[in-house]
Amino acid sequence: MLSTPWSSSLNLRTPIINAPMGGVAGGKLAAAVSIAGGLGMIGAGTAGSVELIERESAIPRQARQPFGIGLLGWAVDQEPLLLDAALDAQPILISLGFADVSPWVQRVHDAGILLATQVYDAQGARDAQTAGVDVIIARGGEGGGHGLNNVATLPLLQAVLEEVAIPVLAAGGIGSARGLAAVLAAGASGAWIGTAFLLCPEALTPAATHSRIIGANETDTVYTRSIDAAMGFPWPTQFGERVLRNRFTERWSGDEESLIEDVRARTALSRARDEGDFDLAEIDAGQGVGLLSSTRNAEEIVQSFTDGAADLLGRWAANSPARPENDAGGAATA
Ligand SMILES: Cc1cc2nc3c(=O)[nH]c(=O)nc-3n(C[C@H](O)[C@H](O)[C@H](O)COP(=O)(O)O)c2cc1C
Structure with a gap:
């Protein structure tokens, strides 16, 4: 057991939240993470739909587990029914990102649901707090999937914790118990973890990507707009x-203007995505991918991160009369 005031307030047994990863984090992963004591999130990513939200959220609900749903703000702007479906699914937390969240705060709160959003700098954190968000995700550039690449997790987390009075979760590159202990020691109220769950059997990650993920080290990722540019994703x-x-990224990352004109390259990517050819098709992953060396189920991951972090934090606590304090969410206790 490891807790922060924020994780205790949600009755979690550990302050671990699996990030809502489109195409990876469905209801099965969410249920497994919550059963293990964390909070499982369902990702309605670029391909998210009302049907996906209804289908996937039925899984943790049937297992009588709390869960969250992650929505893309720009997708909700285009299709407001996505938010309706997420509210109807009765998660305890909704994350909305990649857009100004102010228009949605009241509706989420009226449904009795907490609202989270990802931020990438201190100004974004101040804006989110002013908008009435309940919990901020300080998401560093080393994280997998979409975000900004301007500040790394540790300087971002420190800046954001100085800036806001509401709970802050750390995201980006947390790939082991050491990373979890580090962000909790810094004062985070929890860790929002994506890449570390990619190989779980409960995740929807295509099996054909597993060997590439296992083979990748921490220098094998790239931050790019080339896929969205080629596919015309909005x-x-x-x-x-x-x-x-x-x-694909080696050829086109940084050369998106030519890529948009190159119909053959764009068609080849589209076909590769359909056929699961990952020489061209993308595998979203953060720099923590270098720490992934085998398939482990969600319970094993949550347990090992929790036990390892409690041990690491306890080593310092044992040598120090005072526990670290955190104005924004309180210190972790093991
Ligand atoms: C495969 C994958 C898919 C993702 N999809 C989404 C998504 O649909 N919505 C979202 O808000 N974040 C998404 N993210 C980003 C995560 O919310 C989170 O910021 C990130 O995973 C944290 O960094 P880490 O991967 O190093 O743990 C995705 C991340 C990955 C790895």
């Missing part, structure tokens, strides 16, 4: 995504 252009380097 992501706001300030956001790129961190993926495993492959033949």
Whole structure:
């Protein structure tokens, strides 16, 4: 057992939240993470739909487990029914990101649901707090999937914790018990973890990607807009995504203007995505991918991160008369 005031307030047995990863974090992973004591999130990513939200959220609900749902703000702007479906599914937490969340705060709160959003700098954290968000995710550039690449997790977390009075979760590159202990010691109220769950049997990650994920080290990712540009996905252009380097990113990352004109390259990527050819198709992953060496189920991951972090934090606590204090969420206790 490891807790922070925020994780205790949600009755979690550990302050671990699996990030809502589109195409990876469905209801099965969410249920498994919650059963293990954390909070499981379902990701409605670029391909998210009302049907996906209804289908996947039925799984943790049937297991009588708390869960959360992650939505893309720009997708909700285009299809407001996504938010309706998420509210109807009765999660305890909704994350909305990649857009100004102010218009949605009241509706989420009226449904009795907590609202989280990802931020990438101190100004974003101040804005989120002013908007009435309940919990901020300080998401560093080393994280997998979409975000900004401007500040790394540790300097971002420190800056954000100084800035806001509401709970802050750390995200980006937390790939072992050591990373979890580090962010809790710094004062985070929990860890929002994506890449470390990629190989779980409960995740929806295509099996054909597993050997590439296992083979990748921490220098094998790249932050790129090339996939969204090629596929014409309507992501706001300030956001790129961190993926495993492959033949496609090596050729086109940074050369998106030519890529948009190159119908053959775009068609080849589209076909590769359909056929699961990952020489070209993307695998979203953060720099913590280097720490992944085998398939482990969600319970094993949550347990080993929790026990390892409690042990690491306890070593310092034993040598120090005073526990570290955190204005924003309180210190972790093991
Ligand atoms: C495969 C994958 C898919 C992701 N999809 C989403 C998504 O649909 N919505 C979202 O808010 N974040 C998404 N993210 C980003 C996560 O929310 C989170 O910021 C990130 O995983 C944290 O860094 P880490 O991967 O190093 O743990 C995704 C991340 C990965 C690795």
